[in-house]
Amino acid sequence: MTTDIRTLVLVGPTAVGKTSLSLEVAQVLANDFGTTCEIVNADSMQLYRGMDIGTAKIALHERQGITHHMIDVLDITESASVSDYQSRAREVITQIHERGHFAIVVGGSGLFVQALLDDMQFPGSDPQVRDSLMAQVEEFGVAQMYQRLANLASEAAANILPTNVRRIVRALEVIELTGKAPVTALPQLPPIVPSTRIGLRMDRHELDKRIEQRVNQMWHEGFVAEVALLESQGLRSGVTARKALGYQQVLAALQDEVTLDQAQQSTIFATRRFARRQESWFKRDAKITWVNTFSITAAKIAATALGR
Structure with missing residues (x-):
């Protein structure tokens, strides 16, 4: 039996393998099922132009010809607003569907994912x-x-x-x-964007090891130079961007508050803590089906997304 749902969501903690799997699934859907896919980013820090190495942002030449959305849409001095992301990303998905294509939402920013998919309302601001x-x-x-x-x-x-x-x-x-208390613990909300939600997970020891490898690779690829360049472009005045994992640690090192080696180790520890918070957030969503990164295949996820 096939399904009318035209959106697949891949979530999970940082370094669990969401990006690479999303590309594999998109290729399977295109090659085996004749379904063209477009990918929608749901990582709040990948919204920022220039924040590339530290966010593990997929480079243009790595996208395998697949259209990606909601990447590089903000300057580093702008705030990443959940309500703004909600409206923009929903419009993107609507346009993807109008083209007859399949949307794959990929990211680990739990609030942004839930705001996109579910009936989350936002009070006004002043x-x-x-x-x-x-x-x-x-x-x-x-x-x-x-x-x-x-x-x-x-x-x-x-x-x-x-x-x-x-x-x-x-x-x-x-x-x-x-005059009312804000809602800071999110309840289960009815969906607005019908979707198949898949959560990726792996053994915590393995995930911790992958996080350490990723951070070390960031330093090897020139992450410190990236932060220094962004600092010259106003990163310290970016209320949201300057607090991103890795970036805030390197900014501290550039002010001689810590050494670069200490910043690197601090980034590893902070990212591991963040990964645990991501897991806790997504576990609250009963609509997510959890799979192990190492035992699931792109073909299986593609078939599941199509209801086959």
Whole structure:
């Protein structure tokens, strides 16, 4: 039996093999089933132009002629907005389907994936309110602002790291604009984009090893030089981009706060922690079918995506 669903989603932690598998699946769908695919990025840091090595962004010559979307769409000084991504990526998928093609969504940014696929609503924003709150962060410190949030909405605060300035400010902004506590623990939401969702996983020891290999390869490929160039282009003023894994560690080294070797080791440890948070996020989505990277084949995933 075939299915009318025309979107496949590949998720999982960093370094689990999503990008390479997406290319293999696209080729199988094209060669064995006559289905042309286009790939939609769902990694929030791959949205940024110039952030290539540190995000393991697939180079143009590696894309095997497959059209990729939502890559290199932001300058490093712009904020990566989930609501903006939601509207833009949904429009991209609509256009892919209108061309009669199949969409493959690939990424590990859980909030962006869920916002794209499910009925997630976003309260409005007010730049003046946000600027005022950011000024208060500078004046009073993030700890005091977090305590303010905890006093106003304890449940919301419990789901936000006390050091996450962006989310603390956003939560306080929502409270000020709506008078209601923001939703920071996401419930199961009804789907908006019908999709087949596949989660990739592997043994944690193996994943940790692959993360270390990836970070070491980043340094070998000139990651420090990439960060230095982006710094000259305004990376430090990019509220979202400057906090990306690896980039914030190298920025610290470029200011002589740590050595480059320490930055490299710190990136490995931070990426491993991030991978565990990714796994925890995606495990909450009951719509995801989990498979082992080493035991699944592109042919099997392609057939599953087509309902065969």
